[in-house]
Amino acid sequence: MGTLASRELELIRSQFAFGLRERIVTNNAASTQPPLAVWELLRDLSETYENVHRGQSDASIRTTEAFEASFDTIASWINAPSRDTLSMHRSTTEAINAAMYSLMADFRDGDNVVTTLMEHNSNYVPWHAMCREILPRFGRRVELRLARFDHDSGELDLAHLASLVDARTKLVTCCGGSNFLGTKPPLDRVRAIADAGAYAQPDGSTGALLLIDAAQLFASSRLDVQAMDADFVAFSLHKLLAPFGVGVLYAKKSLRETLPPFLYGGDMIAEGRVFPDRVEYNDLPWRFSAGTPNILGVIASAQTLRLLVDMVGADPDRAWFRTDDPLDPAAVDAAMGAVADHAASLTQRAIDGLAAIDGLHVYGVPAGRERTPLVAFNIAGHSPFAIARALNAQGVESRAGCHCATLAHRDLEIDPAASCRVSFTVYNSPDDVDRVIAAVRRAVDEPGLFASETAPVVGATPASASRG
Ligand SMILES: Cc1ncc(COP(=O)(O)O)c(C=O)c1O
Structure with a gap:
């Protein structure tokens, strides 16, 4: 080191x-500061600026290709199996809210959510609101439980966490890295604790879902969502040199295929398949992309990751910035x-x-x-x-x-x-x-x-x- x-x-x-x-x-x-080359990229993009999935011009087609390729860049950055597992949001906060709204209808009266006392408010207040303010309006009582941390070492109290998880724990959620204590909870052990709960999920599996708030982890280490085996992972690109405005929610493909989206509207529907009595939805990942997205932000964010590889990567002869070449995992590592x-x-x-x-x-x-x-x-x-x-x-x-x-x-x-x-x-x-x-x-x-x-x-x- x-x-x-x-x-x-x-x-x-x-x-x-x-x-x-x-x-x-x-x-x-x-938030981190973006490199000058990213501002230059944005200026250059302004010359071919157009909406995505909404035009037949060369400009629209080029922008669509760059936007879609950004999903692939970000997917390979976190070792997600494909772009289908990703949705783009404004921030980690919005990504966690998106997970909350997608999951909310599935909570049953008497269920609980387990989180920790070391969470950023972004990963506490949404669950607080869901449990205390929203679901009670539908007559459902869902408890929010908080695991302690050690006051001297900042370590998450895993024994306490385990004691809070039971057969009615639908979701366990914690940060991958604390933005105050510096703690990096052992996510493999948190996963095992979530699995040990006997919750009967709608797909027939048992155990709690696991959501990781990776805002700090993403900024300072290689994220591997498959190795983490998390069901949801949320993070923001502005914490790793990108401009403001892009947060990402990774969700396992099985969840993407079954959960309802957070937002409804244009582009998330199958082309022309809207009728007075029914609506058919678009393929993944666009089903989770209603309305005009932050197109330039997403492209610039993905390109920032490529630029980072060029800046600190091991191979001075290889340039990734301003390309859409499939990223080499070894270069990202x-x-x-x-x-x-x-x-x-x-x-x-x-x-x-x-x-x-x-x-x-x-x-x-x-x-x-x-x-x-x-x-x-x-x-x-x-x-x-x-x-x-x-x-x-x-x-x-x-x-x-x-x-x-x-x-x-x-x-x-x-x-x-x-x-x-x-x-x-x-x-x-x-x-x-x-x-x-x-x-x-x-x-x-x-x-x-x-x-x-x-x-x-x-x-x-x-x-x-x-x-x-
Ligand atoms: C651990 C953690 N979670 C969530 C957030 C919220 O991120 P954003 O401001 O991108 O929503 C932060 C930001 O500081 C954070 O450190």
């Missing part, structure tokens, strides 16, 4: 606009392996440096163990918001707040429910990390230098926070 060589890293950084403006971007767990090693090594450097600051407490996974490439912390006597503003004044872009991991902040009794977070990706350098550490140290040592911040002070540890 290690950072990219400095020459390679300089070449990568030169391909991003932020590098020209000397920004130290460490809010990558929220190599690229994401390099991204993962680089980000992990920067994260370790950050933890080592931050840990030396008096009163600073890093949440979740202990130093030296595998985690998502982010560090969330508080410093005794300092508001995380004041720290983030002080970092900004020194050119370091971080994030303070609960990062939508509100349940975990509450469970740790952090009051107010907030921490400061820095997170890393392929374009960050060891120098960025050192500047983060120096900026935090200065914010602590010389708080008067930075704009005053009125937010309440947060204790450094869960225990002192609850006392304070």
Whole structure:
């Protein structure tokens, strides 16, 4: 494991606009910055811009081909068996909502959903709403159960998770990587726990379905949805260098073939097969693609993945960007392996440096163990918001707040429910990390230098926070 060589890293950084403006971007767990070549691609596409599946012009046909090929690129990126398993959405949040609406009608009175206290609100609030607000209107009571995590190590409490799963658990869902604690739950064991529930699914199988919120996992490791054996996997491309606006839901083909879509309307119907008394639907994957999709966003997102292989891949003589050639799995492995090693090594450097600051407490996974490439912390006597503003004044872009991991902040009794977070990706350098550490140290040592911040002070540890 290690950072990219400095020459390679300089070449990568030169391909991003932020590098020209000397920004130290460490809010990558929220969104990453797209490479300049992707903006150029979008500008070029504007010359052949047209709708897909809705025209006979060369422009429409070319755009349709590029759009459809994007499904293949993303499918091979996550080792999905085919494009038929994918639907495109605006974000991970919308992808999880799509799964929720598709599954909702199948929940029976007395069923339950099991999730965890470390979820992003995107993978808690939809299930909360379904169980507490929507299904009760149809007279169905479905319970939402929450598995605990260890407050010191951030580990998911698998024994507790297993104790919550029973013969009425239709769905188990958890994150592949926490955006606050850094935890990467062992998904093979979560799969085994879901399987051990004896729920009778409509297709005759037994056990709970498994949905993985892979928003953070996708950004920092190679996703292999078949190896994960998850029923649903949701993630967002804007967390891996693509522009905003594209989230993906993978669902096993058997589910795609039987579940109702989340949205109904144009393009998801079979051409001309709409009658006053019945509607016939389109083939997969377009059955799950109602209305005009985010065409340019999807094409740009898929091409960003190809560009990433070119930037960090092992073969300098092979260019994938601006082609639709079938991606080589070994090239994807190599690229994401390099991204993962680089980000992990920067994260370790950050933890080592931050840990030396008096009163600073890093949440979740202990130093030296595998985690998502982010560090969330508080410093005794300092508001995380004041720290983030002080970092900004020194050119370091971080994030303070609960990062939508509100349940975990509450469970740790952090009051107010907030921490400061820095997170890393392929374009960050060891120098960025050192500047983060120096900026935090200065914010602590010389708080008067930075704009005053009125937010309440947060204790450094869960225990002192609850006392304070
Ligand atoms: C674990 C996790 N799930 C879901 C989301 C939501 O992603 P999006 O904003 O693309 O909906 C995030 C974003 O930070 C996340 O970290």
